[in-house]
Amino acid sequence: MRGERLLFSDVNFALSPGGFLQLTGPNGSGKTSLLRIICGLMKPERGEIRWQGEQIRSLGEEYFRSITYLGHRNAVKEELNSLENLRISSGLAGCELSRAHAQKALSRVGLAGRENLPARFLSEGQRRRSALARLITCSTALWILDEVLASLDHAAVTLIESLIGEHLSKGGMAIVATHQELHISAGSFQRLELEPGVPSGAAPMGWTS
Amino acid sequence: MSAPSAFSMFRWIVARDLTLAWRRRADVLATLFFFVIVVSLFPLGIGPETQLLRSIAPGVVWVAALLASMLSLGRVFANDDQDGTLEQMLLTPQPLYLVVLGKILAQWLVSEVPLVLIAPLIGLQFDLASDTLVILFVSLLIGTPILSLIGSIGAALTLGLRGGGVLIALLILPLYIPVLIFGAGAVDASINGVSSQANLSLLGAFLVVSLVFAPWATSAGLRISLE
Numbered sequence: 131m132r133g134e135r136l137l138f139s140d141v142n143f144a145l146s147p148g149g150f151l152q153l154t155g156p157n158g159s160g161k162t163s164l165l166r167i168i169c170g171l172m173k174p175e176r177g178e179i180r181w182q183g184e185q186i187r188s189l190g191e192e193y194f195r196s197i198t199y200l201g202h203r204n205a206v207k208e209e210l211n212s213l214e215n216l217r218i219s220s221g222l223a224g225c226e227l228s229r230a231h232a233q234k235a236l237s238r239v240g241l242a243g244r245e246n247l248p249a250r251f252l253s254e255g256q257r258r259r260s261a262l263a264r265l266i267t268c269s270t271a272l273w274i275l276d277e278v279l280a281s282l283d284h285a286a287v288t289l290i291e292s293l294i295g296e297h298l299s300k301g302g303m304a305i306v307a308t309h310q311e312l313h314i315s316a317g318s319f320q321r322l323e324l325e326p327g328v329p330s331g332a333a334p335m336g337w338t339s
Numbered sequence: 340m341s342a343p344s345a346f347s348m349f350r351w352i353v354a355r356d357l358t359l360a361w362r363r364r365a366d367v368l369a370t371l372f373f374f375v376i377v378v379s380l381f382p383l384g385i386g387p388e389t390q391l392l393r394s395i396a397p398g399v400v401w402v403a404a405l406l407a408s409m410l411s412l413g414r415v416f417a418n419d420d421q422d423g424t425l426e427q428m429l430l431t432p433q434p435l436y437l438v439v440l441g442k443i444l445a446q447w448l449v450s451e452v453p454l455v456l457i458a459p460l461i462g463l464q465f466d467l468a469s470d471t472l473v474i475l476f477v478s479l480l481i482g483t484p485i486l487s488l489i490g491s492i493g494a495a496l497t498l499g500l501r502g503g504g505v506l507i508a509l510l511i512l513p514l515y516i517p518v519l520i521f522g523a524g525a526v527d528a529s530i531n532g533v534s535s536q537a538n539l540s541l542l543g544a545f546l547v548v549s550l551v552f553a554p555w556a557t558s559a560g561l562r563i564s565l566e
Contacts, residue, residue: 169430172566195432203423209362219424221351224432248362 137163138324141177145272145303148317150294153307155324161307162202164324165276168305169199181272195224199274204261208250212241212260215249216267225268235263239289254281262286265293273297273304287312348433352441353448359418360449366414367449374407374454375461382464389466396465397475397526400458404451404479404522405486405515411450412490412511413497413504415442416561420498429565435558443491443554451483467530474529474539481542482522488546488553489514495560518545 137160145151153161166172168179170186170193179186186193206215213232220227227235236245239259249257258281265273273294279287291314294304298317306312360367381399382392419425428438458479459472467475493511497503525538 171426171429191432191434194430197430199426199430201423201426203421203426205423205427207359207422207424209359214358218351218355219427222348222355222428222431222438224348226347 139176141322141324143320143322145305145320146318147271147301147303148298149303149320150298150314150317151303151305151320151322152312153305153322153324154309159324161324162276165199165201165274165305165307169197169274170194171199196270197272197274198223198265198268198270199276200261200264200278201276202280204257206249206257206260209248211246211248212236212252212263213245215260216263219264220267223264223268223270227267231267232263235266236260238266239263240285255283255286258282259286259289262290262293265297269302271302273302273306275304275306275308277307279308279310345433345437348431349437349441352428352438353445356442356445357449360445366411367453370407370411370450371453371457373410374403375457377403377406378461379464392465393467393530396462396467397523397530399465400462400475400479400526401482401519401523404454404458404483405512405519407454408451408483408486408490409504409508409511411446412487412494413507415446415491415494416498417494417503420565425561426565429561435561436554439491439495439554439557439561443487443557446491447484447487451487455479455483471526471529474535475526478522478525478535478539478542481539481546482518485518485542485546485549486515488549489518491557492553492560495557495564498561498564518542521545 141164143151153164155161163172167174170179181189181193181196205219206212207218210218213229213236216232216236217227217229220232233242233245236242239262241256241259241263244252244256249260252260258278262278278290282290287310291312294306294312295314295316297304298314304317378400381395385391385395416425419428429435431438455476459476462472462475490507490511493507493514496510497506500506521538521541525535525542528535528538
């Protein structure tokens with residue numbers, strides 16, 4: 131539900147370690163809303179999200195320790211350089227980084243040599259890459275990525291595919307909202323297509339790991 | 340990866356906001372200059388009538404402080420909301436209360452402390468005695484954190500609204516009234532040669548209460564605004 135409008139109902143899925151879920155659907159079908167609900171940023175009108183069998187509401191901060199969410203916006207501060215951005219955002223996410231670690235993560239996402247440039251001098255794609263570095267530094271179990279491929283070049287798409295692949299083969303999970311095809315070697319693949327909402331009796335939304 | 344503690348996250352927030360403020364010095368200076376200029380306009384407008392100036396001084400300085408804090412409050416969460424960092428803060432594995440408290444502390448250090456420090460200096464324009472200047476300083480020192488704390492509730496609630504700035508003022512200024520009364524009252528008492536202790540104690544009590552409740556209310560407001 132967004133405002134008075136029913137976006138989707140009868141959404142039901144479960145992900146187990148190594149599981150990958152691609153979320154597709156036309157613009158405005160509620161992909162972002164669903165991802166924000168999964169993160170716990172929004173409350174579903176009806177239904178529930180469970181993490182390891184427990185409601186995420188009752189887990190609270192414990193649940194946030196297990197997820198990394200990359201939204202539409204990069205959460206990159208224009209005034210800070212990539213190194214500061216990464217170290218601060220990782221620090222807030224509960225995993226403090228040494229300078230060297232941060233540097234390594236940034237060179238992995240192709241920002242070597244640009245660590246000390248304030249983010250306002252970076253291109254949109256480079257900011258996106260800088261945000262991606264967070265995935266590497268905080269080894270959380272579940273990645274929730276919203277339109278992560280927007281404004282990225284081919285090399286970066288390949289980078290994301292390999293990052294997700296590695297993550298899945300280590301037993302991680304990922305939920306990605308995107309229209310593009312992702313070629314991921316490891317893990318089990320699911321696709322969920324959201325259709326423009328048709329009101330019907332909503333079933334509880336399940337989410338387990 | 341070291342185990343995160345609540346305190347280290349609090350430190351990250353404060354350090355981050357101070358760095359950001361340093362890189363955006365113009366915003367901070369604008370608030371300070373606003374305060375200085377508003378307060379200085381009164382002696383210029385009224386002329387050298389020391390008796391009158393002395394009696395209006397507490398009110399003028401305090402009202403200017405309230406208005407100056409309105410200026411900086413709109414920014415506390417709005418910038419972080421625009422680039423998505425606020426969303427990430429809501430997803431930190433530590434209590435949101437701490438995040439909010441850290442941001443308020445940083446806002447106070449950056450926007451209010453300079454104003455508190457300069458207040459005795461501009462108080463000279465009103466021909467205040469030195470012990471009154473001390474009371475002015477102390478009352479602002481206790482009172483301005485309350486402004487930041489209460490104001491953050493308004494900032495959280497009006498987040499993402501068009502014309503949020505005006506709305507903050509309508510929402511928050513009435514809540515500032517007790518602070519204004521006791522803050523200006525303390526200085527007034529000192530001018531009239533009475534003890535300001537009662538007023539300052541009440542301000543202190545307000546500070547404690549708002550320290551407990553405001554971050555909590557702000558957290559709730561942020562969750563609602565970002566839904």
